[in-house]
Amino acid sequence: MASSHHKKNQIFLGTFIHSVKLGELQYMHDMAVCVDKFGKIVAVEPQRDLENVMENVKETLCQKLAWDAHDLAVTIAKEGQFFFPGFIDTHIHAPQYPNAGIFGKSTLLDWLNKYTFPMESSLASLPKARRVYASCIRRTLAHGTTTAAYYATLHVEPTNLLADLCLAAGQRAFVGRVCMDDRDVNPAYYRDESADEALARTRAAVDHVRAIDPAFALVSPILTPRFAPSCTRECMARLGALRRSYGGGGDVEELPVQTHIAENAAELALVKAMFPECDSYADVYDRHGLLGARTVLGHAVHLTDAEISLVARRGAGVAHCPCSNSALTSGEAPVRRLLDAGVGVGLGTDVSGGYSASVLEAARQAALVSNHRAMPVGKWADVPDGERERARLSVEEVLHLATRGGAGVLGLGARVGGFDVGLEWDAQLVGLGLVAERPDVEHEYEHGHGHHGTRATDRGNVDIFGWETWEERVAKWVFGGDDRNVKKVWVRGRLVHERE
Ligand SMILES: O=c1[nH]c(=O)c2nc[nH]c2[nH]1
Numbered sequence: 246m247a248s249s250h251h252k253k254n255q256i257f258l259g260t261f262i263h264s265v266k267l268g269e270l271q272y273m274h275d276m277a278v279c280v281d282k283f284g285k286i287v288a289v290e291p292q293r294d295l296e297n298v299m300e301n302v303k304e305t306l307c308q309k310l311a312w313d314a315h316d317l318a319v320t321i322a323k324e325g326q327f328f329f330p331g332f333i334d335t336h337i338h339a340p341q342y343p344n345a346g347i348f349g350k351s352t353l354l355d356w357l358n359k360y361t362f363p364m365e366s367s368l369a370s371l372p373k374a375r376r377v378y379a380s381c382i383r384r385t386l387a388h389g390t391t392t393a394a395y396y397a398t399l400h401v402e403p404t405n406l407l408a409d410l411c412l413a414a415g416q417r418a419f420v421g422r423v424c425m426d427d428r429d430v431n432p433a434y435y436r437d438e439s440a441d442e443a444l445a446r447t448r449a450a451v452d453h454v455r456a457i458d459p460a461f462a463l464v465s466p467i468l469t470p471r472f473a474p475s476c477t478r479e480c481m482a483r484l485g486a487l488r489r490s491y492g493g494g495g496d497v498e499e500l501p502v503q504t505h506i507a508e509n510a511a512e513l514a515l516v517k518a519m520f521p522e523c524d525s526y527a528d529v530y531d532r533h534g535l536l537g538a539r540t541v542l543g544h545a546v547h548l549t550d551a552e553i554s555l556v557a558r559r560g561a562g563v564a565h566c567p568c569s570n571s572a573l574t575s576g577e578a579p580v581r582r583l584l585d586a587g588v589g590v591g592l593g594t595d596v597s598g599g600y601s602a603s604v605l606e607a608a609r610q611a612a613l614v615s616n617h618r619a620m621p622v623g624k625w626a627d628v629p630d631g632e633r634e635r636a637r638l639s640v641e642e643v644l645h646l647a648t649r650g651g652a653g654v655l656g657l658g659a660r661v662g663g664f665d666v667g668l669e670w671d672a673q674l675v676g677l678g679l680v681a682e683r684p685d686v687e688h689e690y691e692h693g694h695g696h697h698g699t700r701a702t703d704r705g706n707v708d709i710f711g712w713e714t715w716e717e718r719v720a721k722w723v724f725g726g727d728d729r730n731v732k733k734v735w736v737r738g739r740l741v742h743e744r745e
Pocket residue numbers: 338353357361471472505508569595598
């Protein structure tokens with residue numbers, strides 16, 4: 246789609262909003278962001294005279310950047326629209342996408358057996374995998390997800406297809422072939438038969454991504470031991486060795502890793518019983534060489550303080566998955582404690598433990614779940630007042646997690662997450678519906694033409710009346726917005742999604 250744009254230098258004009266640090270959004274109005282043909286932001290300049298913008302652009306910016314003013318693509322945010330960094334989903338299971346919303350009253354371990362393993366194993370079928378993965382990518386892009394860390398299945402070819410589809414659609418992605426070789430925990434119909442098989446299939450998936458995107462410019466492989474109970478010690482240790490040895494000191498850094506940790510009480514008991522020699526759940530991964538600066542730990546709901554400090558020392562990050570943690574009754578993750586300990590935190594939709602592919606929904610739920618931890622009743626009633634109230638995450642904070650936080654966790658902090666010079670243009674154009682100033686009420690409620698009552702528009706769920714501050718508009722977007730507000734989406738400068 247419209248891939249011609251990324252071959253040209255581009256200028257984006259209007260209002261830009263991004264997170265500069267946890268809790269602080271920066272609002273930049275009447276700005277010009279210049280993006281070169283490689284998708285990199287090369288200038289961010291005030292552009293006061295939007296009326297004569299093309300003249301200004303030609304006279305000042307093009308001269309300054311030595312750009313040809315006649316070979317330029319210009320995108321202007323309309324009144325009330327704003328550019329926001331693309332969302333980063335640090336934890337999503339593409340093969341579970343058809344199950345979004347289907348979880349009943351299950352909890353993690355029975356949910357895996359009842360819904361998840363049957364669906365994942367069925368994606369051995371390439372046509373089915375293509376249908377599911379293409380729709381998952383389309384849907385996440387429509388929600389403004391410019392980067393996704395995907396778990397695929399244990400099948401090599403369908404996993405490679407997911408990588409191909411991400412590359413073709415232009416979505417930045419980490420694609421992980423899932424390792425699960427424990428013969429007691431995993432069902433006979435869906436498992437790796439041995440550690441050898443898990444490693445060989447993993448290498449095949451890594452090699453495929455290396456073949457289609459040698460520099461991992463858009464798509465990267467990611468080692469994916471499903472979670473400790475699914476994997477043998479041998480499998481985890483060999484993945485740990487592969488993590489560190491990859492590239493052999495060459496051009497490619499150590500491989501990223503993703504897995505689940507401390508999601509649910511029954512899982513904690515299982516890990517304790519299976520790995521009695523380890524001090525903790527986090528220690529299981531650490532002993533097998535899996536905790537590093539590019540390790541993404543999903544959930545981390547029930548980590549102890551000692552585990553949090555170990556995770557922080559290793560530089561590993563957490564994918565906070567509030568929709569999933571509420572849907573599967575897993576618990577409320579201690580996000581403030583993680584952040585205070587210096588652990589990087591991003592947001593994960595965790596489809597389909599999570600019911601929604603939207604990172605905005607995850608941001609909203611992260612705020613609400615943090616409020617639960619701050620309530621002076623129930624589980625945390627004994628936490629001292631000040632500390633308990635500190636648990637609350639603001640709109641600014643959850644938007645930080647959705648962008649820069651996720652970038653940091655995935656090792657992309659120097660490439661995406663904001664509108665700084667030197668970062669790549671991964672962005673969404675957000676538009677909120679402006680309510681007409683003097684609506685003709687008679688007309689709006691017209692009962693003619695066979696219509697009865699009110700009529701819906703496709704403007705979205707957020708009504709802006711025009712008197713809101715920008716801070717208030719952003720809050721209304723976080724709590725009421727959806728994919729109808731995502732008008733355009735770019736990755737590395739390329740337009741990858743457009744509404745209507
Ligand atoms: O939320 C989760 N989704 C999964 O697919 C999974 N596998 C192990 N643990 C898991 N948790």
